[in-house]
Amino acid sequence: xxxxxxxxxxxxxxxxxxxxxxxxxxxxxxxxxxxxxxxxxxxxxxxxxxxxxxxxxxxxxxxxxxxxxxxxxxxxxxxxxxxxxxxxxxxxxxxxxxxxxxxxxxxxxxxxxxxxxxxxxxxxxxxxxxxxxxxxxxxxxxxxxxxxxxxxxxxxxxxxxxxxxxxxxxxxxxxxxxxxxxxxxxxxxxxxxxxxxxxxxxxxxxxxxxxxxxxxxxxxxxxxxxxxxxxxxxxxxxxxxxxxxxxxxxxxxxxxxxxxxxxxxxxxxxxxxxxxxxxxxxxxxxxxxxxxxxxxxxxxxxxxxxxxxxxxxxxxxxxxxxxxxxxxxxxxxxxxxxxxxxxxxxxxxxxxxxxxxxxxxxxxxxxxxxxxxxxxxxxxxxxxxxxxxxxxxxxxxxxxxxxxxxxxxxxxxxxxxxxxxxxxxxxxx
Ligand code: PLP
Numbered sequence: 001x002x003x004x005x006x007x008x009x010x011x012x013x014x015x016x017x018x019x020x021x022x023x024x025x026x027x028x029x030x031x032x033x034x035x036x037x038x039x040x041x042x043x044x045x046x047x048x049x050x051x052x053x054x055x056x057x058x059x060x061x062x063x064x065x066x067x068x069x070x071x072x073x074x075x076x077x078x079x080x081x082x083x084x085x086x087x088x089x090x091x092x093x094x095x096x097x098x099x100x101x102x103x104x105x106x107x108x109x110x111x112x113x114x115x116x117x118x119x120x121x122x123x124x125x126x127x128x129x130x131x132x133x134x135x136x137x138x139x140x141x142x143x144x145x146x147x148x149x150x151x152x153x154x155x156x157x158x159x160x161x162x163x164x165x166x167x168x169x170x171x172x173x174x175x176x177x178x179x180x181x182x183x184x185x186x187x188x189x190x191x192x193x194x195x196x197x198x199x200x201x202x203x204x205x206x207x208x209x210x211x212x213x214x215x216x217x218x219x220x221x222x223x224x225x226x227x228x229x230x231x232x233x234x235x236x237x238x239x240x241x242x243x244x245x246x247x248x249x250x251x252x253x254x255x256x257x258x259x260x261x262x263x264x265x266x267x268x269x270x271x272x273x274x275x276x277x278x279x280x281x282x283x284x285x286x287x288x289x290x291x292x293x294x295x296x297x298x299x300x301x302x303x304x305x306x307x308x309x310x311x312x313x314x315x316x317x318x319x320x321x322x323x324x325x326x327x328x329x330x331x332x333x334x335x336x337x338x339x340x341x342x343x344x345x346x347x348x349x350x351x352x353x354x355x356x357x358x359x360x361x362x363x364x365x366x367x368x369x370x371x372x373x374x375x376x377x378x379x380x381x382x383x384x385x386x387x388x389x390x391x392x393x394x395x396x397x398x399x400x401x402x403x404x405x406x407x408x409x410x411x412x413x414x415x416x417x418x419x420x421x422x423x424x425x426x427x428x429x
Pocket of ligand 1: 038099100101102103142187192222224257258259260265270
């Protein structure tokens with residue numbers, strides 16, 4: 001194993017020559033591989049094909065309502081009952097949406113901006129009187145959260161992501177000092193991209209943010225990977241809503257989830273949860289947006305996923321498909337980069353990503369080099385607001401979509417590029 005800090009300049013030059021040769025031959029191999037797509041493979045999607053036809057001509061829910069018709073703005077009771085359990089809330093705290101939780105997040109942010117989190121006086125744009133409105137963004141994080149804010153003119157303030165969640169000293173200090181900070185993005189279990197699971201202490205402190213921030217502040221708790229474990233006994237997420245009840249802060253949180261990565265990514269069911277008071281406000285505004293969601297799809301999902309026992313068995317089938325793919329990434333990183341000092345990475349217990357950190361200043365170079373050898377990686381910087389990774393070191397690897405054979409080939413290129421870029425940098429120093 002090449003160890004960067006122990007190598008002499010002569011050794012480094014030798015390695016550089018050998019790696020350059022390998023890189024050239026990979027360039028000639030005409031590869032066309034892609035490690036960017038955080039979406040389920042066709043094999044995973046096939047697990048839910050029984051959704052099709054499951055209703056067998058019965059379109060009524062338990063109360064006899066014909067679900068093919070308009071209405072049912074906040075979802076059918078059976079769906080609330082089931083999805084409440086995924087995100088650890090009560091059914092009366094749930095509202096069901098369309099096929100994507102991102103739409104619900106956009107709707108919640110836009111409503112808060114324009115119409116308010118409660119009455120019209122609570123509209124963020126009104127309260128800010130033209131000054132900028134800000135959100136906290138634990139980094140590295142999910143690019144679409146950042147893009148959503150940028151699109152709506154909300155400024156993003158990066159905060160450090162620790163091994164147990166966001167740096168809460170930093171978060172509390174910022175929120176206390178600046179009342180124009182109106183929200184924080186959280187992906188609390190198997191976060192995108194680091195796979196972090198928020199600890200008990202962090203969850204408890206997040207629940208208390210409502211006591212130190214202004215009344216119009218909201219935590220955006222995007223539990224997109226709530227049940228997406230890669231192994232048995234994966235670290236559990238403490239219950240945010242229970243801590244909020246204890247602190248009297250139920251109004252300060254919006255929780256989100258969906259079945260995008262449980263059933264069909266493009267035809268699942270999304271849901272959100274909050275205090276009944278918050279839901280009433282959101283429902284009022286939602287009624288101008290739609291006459292009702294796709295309740296037939298809700299019922300199909302209830303019939304198919306049934307209960308948490310069945311749902312967890314279904315998720316174990318996803319894990320069985322995903323594990324070999326994650327193993328292919330991790331085996332390559334461990335055997336090729338091990339203790340080389342050329343980077344570090346996460347070994348997640350769930351979720352969709354492996355997060356890699358190169359030596360500072362190399363992520364862009366590595367992504368460019370890999371592209372030159374036919375391997376597409378998520379653009380460096382994508383995991384930071386404004387695409388700006390100040391260390392230029394984070395690269396998100398997404399192993400779910402390609403086959404194991406494709407991942408192995410792509411990872412061979414990736415580790416080679418990491419080595420070559422690291423050695424080039426060391427020799428240039
Ligand atoms: N939230 C996170 C953290 C994600 O990683 C993703 C998809 O990659 C989503 C939300 C999208 O969810 P949905 O399909 O429900 O809109």
